[in-house]
Amino acid sequence: xxxxxxxxxxxxxxxxxxxxxxxxxxxxxxxxxxxxxxxxxxxxxxxxxxxxxxxxxxxxxxxxxxxxxxxxxxxxxxxxxxxxxxxxxxxxxxxxxxxxxxxxxxxxxxxxxxxxxxxxxxxxxxxxxxxxxxxxxxxxxxxxxxxxxxxxxxxxxxxxxxxxxxxxxxxxxxxxxxxxxxxxxxxxxxxxxxxxxxxxxxxxxxxxxxxxxxxxxxxxxxxxxxxxxxxxxxxxxxxxxxxxxxxxxxxxxx
Amino acid sequence: xxxxxxxxxxxxxxxxxxxxxxxxxxxxxxxxxxxxxxxxxxxxxxxxxxxxxxxxxxxxxxxxxxxxxxxxxxxxxxxxxxxxxxxxxxxxxxxxxxxxxxxxxxxxxxxxxxxxxxxxxxxxxxxxxxxxxxxxxxxxxxxxxxxxxxxxxxxxxxxxxxxxxxxxxxxxxxxxxxxxxxxx
Numbered sequence: 526x527x528x529x530x531x532x533x534x535x536x537x538x539x540x541x542x543x544x545x546x547x548x549x550x551x552x553x554x555x556x557x558x559x560x561x562x563x564x565x566x567x568x569x570x571x572x573x574x575x576x577x578x579x580x581x582x583x584x585x586x587x588x589x590x591x592x593x594x595x596x597x598x599x600x601x602x603x604x605x606x607x608x609x610x611x612x613x614x615x616x617x618x619x620x621x622x623x624x625x626x627x628x629x630x631x632x633x634x635x636x637x638x639x640x641x642x643x644x645x646x647x648x649x650x651x652x653x654x655x656x657x658x659x660x661x662x663x664x665x666x667x668x669x670x671x672x673x674x675x676x677x678x679x680x681x682x683x684x685x686x687x688x689x690x691x692x693x694x695x696x697x698x699x700x701x702x703x704x705x706x707x708x709x710x711x712x713x714x715x716x717x718x719x720x721x722x723x724x725x726x727x728x729x730x731x732x733x734x735x736x737x738x739x740x741x742x743x744x745x746x747x748x749x750x751x752x753x754x755x756x757x758x759x760x761x762x763x764x765x766x767x768x769x770x771x772x773x774x775x776x777x778x779x
Numbered sequence: 780x781x782x783x784x785x786x787x788x789x790x791x792x793x794x795x796x797x798x799x800x801x802x803x804x805x806x807x808x809x810x811x812x813x814x815x816x817x818x819x820x821x822x823x824x825x826x827x828x829x830x831x832x833x834x835x836x837x838x839x840x841x842x843x844x845x846x847x848x849x850x851x852x853x854x855x856x857x858x859x860x861x862x863x864x865x866x867x868x869x870x871x872x873x874x875x876x877x878x879x880x881x882x883x884x885x886x887x888x889x890x891x892x893x894x895x896x897x898x899x900x901x902x903x904x905x906x907x908x909x910x911x912x913x914x915x916x917x918x919x920x921x922x923x924x925x926x927x928x929x930x931x932x933x934x935x936x937x938x939x940x941x942x943x944x945x946x947x948x949x950x951x952x953x954x955x956x957x958x959x960x961x962x963x
Contacts, residue, residue, distance in 0.1 A: 540806055553813050553817070554811075554813050558811060558815065558818075560815050560818070561818035561819075564818055564823075568822045568823070571826060572829060572834075575834035576833060576834050579834060579841060582844075583841075590841070593834070593838055594841065597835065597839070598842070617827065617831035618827065620835060621823070621826055621827045624826075625823060625826060644806050644815060645807060646815050647815060650816050650819050651819070708806070
């Protein structure tokens with residue numbers, strides 16, 4: 526299996542990490558990879574919209590400033606509705622998460638780019654950070670009362686024997702589900718796109734069946750539209766769930 | 780080609796197969812966990828700081844200023860509308876006042892003119908009445924005078940007739956008495 530031939534039809538090939546600049550940080554590998562490059566590009570896209578777009582501070586906004594304002598108000602409404610006014614202290618975090626995931630997902634949809642959110646370590650890194658922040662803030666703010674989260678009010682002592690372990694289990698599974706949801710959605714979508722692309726290549730090389738090659742191409746077109754929806758939706762879901770989990774730290778009473 | 784694709788898939792799904800990261804499913808390749816986490820923390824941290832310290836307060840400021848501007852403008856518009864309504868009311872009032880004044884003036888002038896006309900007419904009537912009375916008086920005088928003359932003529936005529944009929948001169952005193960009796 527030649528490297529070039531494999532890359533044409535191998536749907537996994539797109540997820541390979543390529544080291545661009547090897548770096549070593551106190552004995553830890555800190556190489557600048559294609560993953561880091563596209564994270565930086567995603568962050569750069571957010572910076573262009575949010576910083577350059579708003580630099581005019583116009584009363585009647587430009588298109589870019591309108592985008593920045595829409596993003597701001599969308600995220601602010603989301604935080605306010607989920608966490609209330611007290612949750613606005615986490616607004617910068619939720620906003621940055623939402624925009625970062627959204628930008629990375631949208632950039633990843635372009636051919637020859639890299640989908641950062643299809644790396645489990647990235648989504649897990651974000652998800653576990655959120656959960657640790659939620660636990661830390663909850664204990665800081667409410668002390669041991671924060672653990673009342675695991676015992677819903679109105680549950681008797683006997684029922685608690687069953688309910689509390691379930692609640693603890695569901696709490697522990699939060700970072701896993703949060704990270705796997707985003708990771709799996711992006712991974713599956715990009716594998717699908719690559720598989721359909723591989724079909725095109727294979728059909729073109731299949732002699733008499735070459736005339737069928739446009740069919741998977743049409744499929745890619747439809748899938749790309751669908752993936753666009755998934756990209757935006759998963760960024761939104763990730764941000765909303767972040768709000769929900771942070772809300773538990775803000776208001777631990779059930 | 781097709782078999783190659785299948786092999787590629789198979790190779791990809793054999794996740795726990797070998798520790799050599801060439802065969803590991805790329806997203807689960809722990810070789811690159813550390814560098815990715817380091818760059819994620821670095822890039823996300825910088826992005827978070829830029830958003831939290833610069834971008835979001837700036838957008839919040841823009842939105843607040845816009846809200847303030849809109850409410851200010853609306854207030855100014857409401858005030859201008861109220862002013863316009865007040866001005867219209869004042870205008871109406873002035874107009875009504877002027878109208879009433881003009882009407883009063885007209886009535887006054889009318890009344891004055893009527894009074895003047897009445898006065899001059901009364902004066903004229905009085906004058907005419909006086910002239911009429913004078914004329915009537917004159918007529919009466921003339922009449923009495925004429926009547927006195929008529930007595931004298933009647934006496935003369937009666938005297939002449941008597942003289943002519945009787946051929947004798949009648950007593951003038953008796954004739955006067957007779958004429959007076961006849962007249963009565």
